[in-house]
Amino acid sequence: MPVPEPALSVRGVSHAFGRVQALDNVSLSVAPGSFTALLGVNGAGKTTLFSLITRLYDNVSGEIRVFGHDVRRRPGPALAALGVVFQSRALDRDLTVRQNLAYHAALHGLTRAQTWARTEGLVDRVGLTEQIDTPVSALSGGQARRAEIARALLHAPHLLLLDEATVGLDVRSRREVLGTVRELVAEENVGVLWATHLFDEIAPEDDAVVLHRGRVLATGTARDIARGGDLASAFLDMTGLEPAEGRL
Amino acid sequence: MNPERRLGWRGRMRALEGIVWREGLRFLRQRERFLSALVRPLVWLFIFAAGFRAVLGISITPPYETYVLYEVYVTPGLCAMIQLFNGMQSSLSMVYDRETGAMRTLLVSPFPRWFLLSAKLAAGVAVSLLQVYAFLAIAWFWGVEPPPWGYVAALPALVLSGLMLGALGLLISSTIRQLENFAGVMNFVIFPMFFASSALYPLWRMAEASPLLHDICALNPFTHAVELIRFALYLEVNWLSLAVVLGCGLAFLAAAIYAYDPSKGMIGRRGPTR
Structure with missing residues (x-):
């Protein structure tokens, strides 16, 4: 059986703003109809990555594909296949x-x-x-x-990118937004990349990518990354952050 | 909803329609914007021109076949002034949209960026035409009466001048990082362009005062926008002005598209935008 094309494939992407290296050789993928959490504190590079995927910035190194369409060479079909909710309001x-x-x-x-x-x-x-x-x-x-x-x-779209979609919302609204997105994954086979720094938004069976200071530190299911413990502790061990810095 | 079909020419027409519709909605919502766009040239026409007609005679100068009142002379310049301000207003709204994040809605559309920016430009021109014709209608009651067909002949000239000035606004918006920096545009773009042009006085009068100033005015693309409109209103074509307006319009638009292209221009290099 042919292997289905990933909804999103990011391979070896780096990006710098002047001397500041925002992303360093980042690779990740999102399968169709899956919920993938992109976990990282503020400044980890999540928004930069979203800006590269959506062509707000140009990716000069590495490759980004949306359902096989290279966003640099064929931005039209790539952008037509994805929907995006940015961190700051865009309505x-x-x-x-x-x-x-x-x-x-x-x-x-x-x-x-x-x-x-x-x-x-x-x-x-x-x-x-x-x-x-x-x-x-x-x-x-x-x-x-x-x-x-x-x-x-x-x-x-068959791929939905959400960048810190619940920031600034109360508990009930957060739950509603997250519930709506999870329904889309389950019922409409939409692939979701959910950028967050809130561990309670990630279920053990979700795919997760830990991004810290522009680098991918871990990928796998949240359960695997947690290594039998809780995800927050594993994240702090990996990143060397103090709990206050990790916004737990 | 086949994406390939959506991205075809019909899809592009829908995108153009949507961009013009949104610009129109914003314009209707901001009634004070329409009023201020009208009040500004009307103040010039009713007060400034009335004062100057006594001290500034306009001898026969093309395209006028006889002596004309100062109000008549200054009207095409005021039409261009409306478009200049409208172009800068569009630029301001682009910067505002970028600051608030609304710009990303436009830029993540699957259509090519050159097309999106051109559509945005066309929407701005459509709004400026409404303003200019409203002004010309009021000016008619004030005794500024070009030939009736002049209003029709002026339309393509107004479209071209609007495109040139709007493209300049787009280019400026790509270089401005924050809304607060926009005041500089007033001082360094709008005022010099307007005053160093043939909008308020014929170039031969400038030459009498200062040959250097005359040359600066003759090189100012805004002068050619004014002359293109002036000649068209009197059913003539100023070919030099037409060439300058077309050339500058294309150059400004190409530079704006370059600046907004994430792989080449300035927007993607300057660090995170909201």
Whole structure:
């Protein structure tokens, strides 16, 4: 049987801002329909990696492929196959949820009929039906996050990147956002790369990648990385961080 | 939703439509932006021009076939001024979008970046045309009455000048890191471009005052935007201005696309953006 193409394949990627080495020979992969946690404290290089995958920055060393499409050589098909939720909010605050989604749909070439058909279902899925015509500025943090997830899914991507998607949310909203994403993995076979520094968001059976100071320190299931103990302790051992630095 | 089909020309037309629609929505939401875009040239027309008509006579100068009132002379320059400010406003909104993160929605679209930036530019021009024609309608009641077909003939000239000034705004936005730095644009771009041009006084008057200043004004692309509009409003073509506006527009756009290209330009090299 042919081996399925990884949803995301990152091989030997390095990136520097001047003299600051943000990523150093990073390799990881996300299988289709899997939840992969990218675990690292602030400054580990998670956002830089996301920016390289989404072509906000150019990757000059190494290779990044989305379902086999090299993001440098064929950015169009690669970007069409992925959805992304950035760490900082990227919705137009003055537009309504529906208008934000319509704008995103147009930017991905969806017809009006496709936009209408997808919008209602997705907004319902993330529990924002009542807020669909509400300006984003009037939404709570959790609602805005869920609107961003709906937007990222509008063009039916098979890979979803979420960069610290629960930062700044209360416990209930965090649980809702994470629950929505895990449902997508289970029910729609969407591959997810979930960047976080919060250990309680990672289940033992999840694939995980530990990124620290631009380097990958460990890959495998969270259970394997934890080596029979708890993930937080294993992470601190690996990185040499104090608990306060690890934001536990 | 076949991605290959989505990325074809129909998809691009949808993206263009979406970008123009969003720009239009923002414009409608910001009514004060429309008002200020109108008030600025109207103040020049009603107050500045009224004062200057007494001291500044405009002799026969192409494309005018006779002596004209100062209000008539200054109107094409004020149309170009609206587009200059609109181009810089678009630039400001690009910087704002980059600071707030909304820019990434645009830049992670699967369409080529040159296309996205051109679409953004087209959207800005569409907004500037609304402003210019609203101004020309008010100017008509003030006695500035070019030939009726001049309003139609001016449209392609306004599109070209709007594209050139908008492309300049895009290029400037790629070099500005923070919104706070934008005030410099007013001092170093808008004012010099506007005052060192033929918008307020004919170039031969400049030559009388200072040959060097005349040469600077003659080299200023904004002068050629003004002259292109002026000639078109009176059903003539200023070929030199047309060539300069086209050439500068293409050069500014190419430089902006280069600056926004992650593999070549400045955006990806300068470290993390939000």
